[in-house]
Amino acid sequence: xxxxxxxxxxxxxxxxxxxxxxxxxxxxxxxxxxxxxxxxxxxxxxxxxxxxxxxxxxxxxxxxxxxxxxxxxxxxxxxxxxxxxxxxxxxxxxxxxxxxxxxxxxxxxxxxxxxxxxxxxxxxxxxxxxxxxxxxxxxxxxxxxxxxxxxxxxxxxxxxxxxxxxxxxxxxxxxxxxxxxxxxxxxxxxxxxxxxxxxxxxx
Amino acid sequence: xxxxxxxxxxxxxxxxxxxxxxxxxxxxxxxxxxxxxxxxxxxxxxxxxxxxxxxxxxxxxxxxxxxxxxxxxxxxxxxxxxxxxxxxxxxxxxxxxxxxxxxxxxxxxxxxxxxxxxxxxxxxxxxxxxxxxxxxxxxxxxxxxxxxxxxxxxxxxxxxxxxxxxxxxxxxxxxxxxxxxxxxxxxxxxxxxxxxxxxxxxxxxxxxxxxxxxxxxxxxxxxxxxxxxxxxxxxxxxxxxxxxxxxxxxxxxxxxx
Numbered sequence: 116x117x118x119x120x121x122x123x124x125x126x127x128x129x130x131x132x133x134x135x136x137x138x139x140x141x142x143x144x145x146x147x148x149x150x151x152x153x154x155x156x157x158x159x160x161x162x163x164x165x166x167x168x169x170x171x172x173x174x175x176x177x178x179x180x181x182x183x184x185x186x187x188x189x190x191x192x193x194x195x196x197x198x199x200x201x202x203x204x205x206x207x208x209x210x211x212x213x214x215x216x217x218x219x220x221x222x223x224x225x226x227x228x229x230x231x232x233x234x235x236x237x238x239x240x241x242x243x244x245x246x247x248x249x250x251x252x253x254x255x256x257x258x259x260x261x262x263x264x265x266x267x268x269x270x271x272x273x274x275x276x277x278x279x280x281x282x283x284x285x286x287x288x289x290x291x292x293x294x295x296x297x298x299x300x301x302x303x304x305x306x307x308x309x310x311x312x313x314x315x316x317x318x
Numbered sequence: 319x320x321x322x323x324x325x326x327x328x329x330x331x332x333x334x335x336x337x338x339x340x341x342x343x344x345x346x347x348x349x350x351x352x353x354x355x356x357x358x359x360x361x362x363x364x365x366x367x368x369x370x371x372x373x374x375x376x377x378x379x380x381x382x383x384x385x386x387x388x389x390x391x392x393x394x395x396x397x398x399x400x401x402x403x404x405x406x407x408x409x410x411x412x413x414x415x416x417x418x419x420x421x422x423x424x425x426x427x428x429x430x431x432x433x434x435x436x437x438x439x440x441x442x443x444x445x446x447x448x449x450x451x452x453x454x455x456x457x458x459x460x461x462x463x464x465x466x467x468x469x470x471x472x473x474x475x476x477x478x479x480x481x482x483x484x485x486x487x488x489x490x491x492x493x494x495x496x497x498x499x500x501x502x503x504x505x506x507x508x509x510x511x512x513x514x515x516x517x518x519x520x521x522x523x524x525x526x527x528x529x530x531x532x533x534x535x536x537x538x539x540x541x542x543x544x545x546x547x548x549x550x551x552x553x554x555x556x557x558x559x560x561x562x563x564x565x566x567x568x569x570x571x572x573x574x575x
Contacts, residue, residue, distance in 0.1 A: 129417035238571035
């Protein structure tokens with residue numbers, strides 16, 4: 116099993132890598148090179164930082180073109196994590212109005228902080244969507260670690276799992292070979308380890 | 319529901335992890351001592367987060383500190399925040415590259431607000447924790463920077479408002495008076511400032527047993543309780559504390575299967 120983490124210069128790669136190696140993935144590579152991405156069994160799109168800056172980096176490395184080819188056209192499994200999940204959507208209001216990769220029908224907006232502490236930080240419980248393939252062996256309301264100020268909303272049906280913080284938002288989606296999670300499985304103890312195993316086995 | 323967090327803070331200084339008492343450090347052991355006496359991989363399963371602070375006096379060796387962080391990260395699947403002596407973007411970048419999920423800033427909040435805003439812009443607010451040390455003097459909470467050595471002019475309330483204006487992601491509020499005493503948190507101050515803080519608040523300084531942690535978790539404005547007390551929670555101390563806290567129905571995450 117070879118997993119390539121998409122490198123656009125942002126995101127905490129080390130904890131994702133160490134979790135994947137811990138569960139027995141043979142090879143974990145960080146790269147933005149088309150051939151390396153193509154050689155992966157599965158891809159992970161990580162991300163910490165701001166949406167606008169991330170999209171600019173992605174475009175400057177032509178990763179938008181590569182990912183469209185590999186993931187949308189050729190159906191290579193992809194898991195987006197945190198900002199990496201948001202980037203798969205249509206747009207975000209972070210750093211002004213920015214277009215995303217547009218693989219998923221969802222848009223990203225800021226949490227309203229008038230009655231809420233923002234960012235949303237800590238473990239929170241999901242409402243798992245059993246139509247999806249990521250949650251085998253997990254409870255219906257498992258705890259996962261979140262840290263974000265922006266959230267994804269969508270009117271489409273994208274097998275979303277939900278989470279509640281001052282109202283429901285999309286904590287994860289699964290559409291064909293494309294999955295995204297707003298939380299950090301690599302920072303979510305046993306639950307995160309199970310989720311990664313499910314991504315590897317079921318995708 | 320969003321859970322509250324239990325955080326362990328490791329105080330690092332010149333190659334050693336330390337017990338701090340009112341900001342005076344006492345060497346306890348190196349990383350392998352910690353592994354041996356805490357079975358760190360195991361104990362991390364009773365924690366929501368780890369904060370590692372470089373409290374070395376004078377010039378802090380950031381490279382050495384970063385290499386300790388990268389060793390810690392390998393088998394611990396929880397968020398790690400690291401800080402102490404961050405003065406430039408490159409310092410922060412080094413810690414992120416070494417596996418820190420967040421960085422903790424203290425003196426730079428006062429000395430270099432431009433740096434803070436650059437960091438927030440580059441890494442997002444959620445990656446930047448603002449650490450505030452304060453001490454009570456005749457009923458007034460005074461703020462200190464430079465490892466608790468330099469008093470600044472702003473009172474605690476003024477300073478919190480200023481720090482929030484920098485768009486940081488969380489506040490780590492540490493009472494120098496209570497630090498390392500094991501007498502309990504400075505609940506009076508926490509109650510008075512807690513509800514006016516608009517970002518997640520982590521309280522630190524004084525926790526000596528699980529009832530202190532529990533008492534802190536119950537406060538409305540508090541998002542997380544931290545302890546740096548290596549002695550009081552040695553061995554299974556934290557695991558037992560967490561189990562008691564969960565059994566008392568406090569709202570913390572549960573992933574023991």
